[in-house]
Amino acid sequence: MKNAAPIYQELASRLSAMIRAGTFSPGDRLPSVRQASREHQVSISTVTEAYRALEDQGVIKARPRSGYYVPPPAFDPGKIPSAARHSTKPVRIEHSAIFESVMDLAENRKVVPFAAAAPDESIIPSAKLATITHGVMRKFKSDALRYTPPMGRRELRTALSRRLLVAGIKATPDDIITTHGATEALLLALRATTKRGDLVAVETPTYFGILHLIRDLGLRAIEVPVCPGEGMMLPALETALKKHRIAACVVQPNFQNPIGSVMSPESKKRLAALSEIHGFTIIEDDVYGELSHDGSRPSSIALHGGNVIHCGSISKTVAPGLRVGWIVAGTYQPEVKRLKTIQCPWNATLSELVVAGFLDAGGYDRHLRRIRQLYSLQCARTRQAVIQHFPKDCRVNLPEGGFVLWIEMRDGFDSEAFTVDAVAKGISLVPGTLFSPSGGLRNCFRLSCGFAFGPRTLDAITTLGKLGARRC
Numbered sequence: 422m423k424n425a426a427p428i429y430q431e432l433a434s435r436l437s438a439m440i441r442a443g444t445f446s447p448g449d450r451l452p453s454v455r456q457a458s459r460e461h462q463v464s465i466s467t468v469t470e471a472y473r474a475l476e477d478q479g480v481i482k483a484r485p486r487s488g489y490y491v492p493p494p495a496f497d498p499g500k501i502p503s504a505a506r507h508s509t510k511p512v513r514i515e516h517s518a519i520f521e522s523v524m525d526l527a528e529n530r531k532v533v534p535f536a537a538a539a540p541d542e543s544i545i546p547s548a549k550l551a552t553i554t555h556g557v558m559r560k561f562k563s564d565a566l567r568y569t570p571p572m573g574r575r576e577l578r579t580a581l582s583r584r585l586l587v588a589g590i591k592a593t594p595d596d597i598i599t600t601h602g603a604t605e606a607l608l609l610a611l612r613a614t615t616k617r618g619d620l621v622a623v624e625t626p627t628y629f630g631i632l633h634l635i636r637d638l639g640l641r642a643i644e645v646p647v648c649p650g651e652g653m654m655l656p657a658l659e660t661a662l663k664k665h666r667i668a669a670c671v672v673q674p675n676f677q678n679p680i681g682s683v684m685s686p687e688s689k690k691r692l693a694a695l696s697e698i699h700g701f702t703i704i705e706d707d708v709y710g711e712l713s714h715d716g717s718r719p720s721s722i723a724l725h726g727g728n729v730i731h732c733g734s735i736s737k738t739v740a741p742g743l744r745v746g747w748i749v750a751g752t753y754q755p756e757v758k759r760l761k762t763i764q765c766p767w768n769a770t771l772s773e774l775v776v777a778g779f780l781d782a783g784g785y786d787r788h789l790r791r792i793r794q795l796y797s798l799q800c801a802r803t804r805q806a807v808i809q810h811f812p813k814d815c816r817v818n819l820p821e822g823g824f825v826l827w828i829e830m831r832d833g834f835d836s837e838a839f840t841v842d843a844v845a846k847g848i849s850l851v852p853g854t855l856f857s858p859s860g861g862l863r864n865c866f867r868l869s870c871g872f873a874f875g876p877r878t879l880d881a882i883t884t885l886g887k888l889g890a891r892r893c
């Protein structure tokens with residue numbers, strides 16, 4: 422007679438079958454060890470052994486101080502978008518006719534808002550912020566509603582100087598200038614480091630807001646492709662540096678929008694070294710840096726040296742409507758301060774005091790842990806639905822953090838026409854052309870997973886899948 426399998430193995434097989442059957446989906450947390458021991462009527466050590474065995478098989482993943490989770494669907498290289506084809510010549514960014522209509526729809530609650538890369542009410546800590554706001558008004562009275570000098574409120578700059586240490590940025594409160602979101606920080610960084618006609622290296626695809634700033638400042642762009650799992654492809658940048666004088670390089674090293682990639686410490690170090698060798702400034706856009714799906718916090722490029730201007734905001738982590746961002750400009754600090762004093766001298770005082778309160782004592786770390794899990798779950802579920810309902814040859818990224826999905830359809834697919842089809846069905850999204858400095862990437866589009874996944878989302882993905890198949 423064969424020996425019966427140990428009880429922990431039986432439990433592991435049962436749990437594995439439950440995961441395959443969809444009782445637990447990607448992103449779901451498994452019951453705690455204690456709860457599982459009660460549910461399956463086995464000892465705590467049996468559950469612990471079963472969870473360890475499943476972890477060894479890659480079926481579940483432990484998250485420090487959080488529990489065991491079902492990881493996103495297995496990495497399928499065939500389904501990951503390829504590095505974008507790019508122009509190797511400098512380009513002038515064209516205005517996109519569809520840009521304003523996409524922006525107008527982004528926050529429209531009547532449509533399913535796949536266009537809005539913004540947290541929704543399930544993410545924004547409204548009740549906590551309301552309590553802090555009352556406390557701030559009681560403490561500061563009308564001072565909380567007065568003009569703030571151009572550097573921003575010291576309370577916020579002090580809180581940020583502590584927070585930035587986690588990313589490896591050593592900045593005193595006097596090294597930080599607060600801004601009207603990361604958008605103003607990026608504008609200041611570009612204005613301080615370039616003059617009209619200069620060449621700026623930008624990722625392709627990249628966040629369209631950066632492209633519009635470059636265009637409006639009369640700058641030219643040179644495209645550097647972003648590769649899933651790698652981030653900015655440095656060999657392409659090095660080729661460009663051999664041919665052109667580049668004034669600045671705008672890069673999102675952590676959870677790049679829209680690819681979701683992270684540059685490795687080695688790549689960050691290499692980029693920092695290149696900036697010193699070739700004399701260009703790295704403008705680091707790190708708005709997603711705190712939103713890893715596994716709880717780690719990747720570093721700023723500044724940790725590795727180089728000429729780095731760091732830009733950030735709380736738009737993706739706390740609330741975009743507070744309009745709180747910052748810039749750490751290093752040697753450019755006096756120039757950035759001069760420009761800020763002319764451009765937008767007064768900051769949003771109340772917002773800055775509230776954010777300072779939240780960062781200092783309001784449970785920001787707990788909030789981050791919660792939203793990282795939610796974003797990870799929402800991305801995994803939306804990705805799964807796309808894989809199920811879209812044509813089989815489409816490719817979807819597997820973001821390591823943040824909350825956007827980048828979908829690549831077959832060549833010839835027109836994402837602008839597809840966007841018009843989607844809007845007619847009450848669904849917004851952003852066509853790929855907006856992410857391309859040279860107006861390419863027409864066969865791609867971006868879906869945001871900033872809002873809770875539910876039946877409405879699933880219906881919308883099913884509809885998009887059908888519309889997409891018709892346009893293929």
Ligand SMILES: Cc1ncc(COP(=O)(O)O)c(C=O)c1O
Pocket residue numbers: 538601602603604605628630673678706708733734735736741745746
């Ligand atoms: C990569 C990136 N940078 C900057 C911004 C703008 O951030 P903010 O709202 O803080 O101005 C966004 C917003 O979508 C973004 O995705």
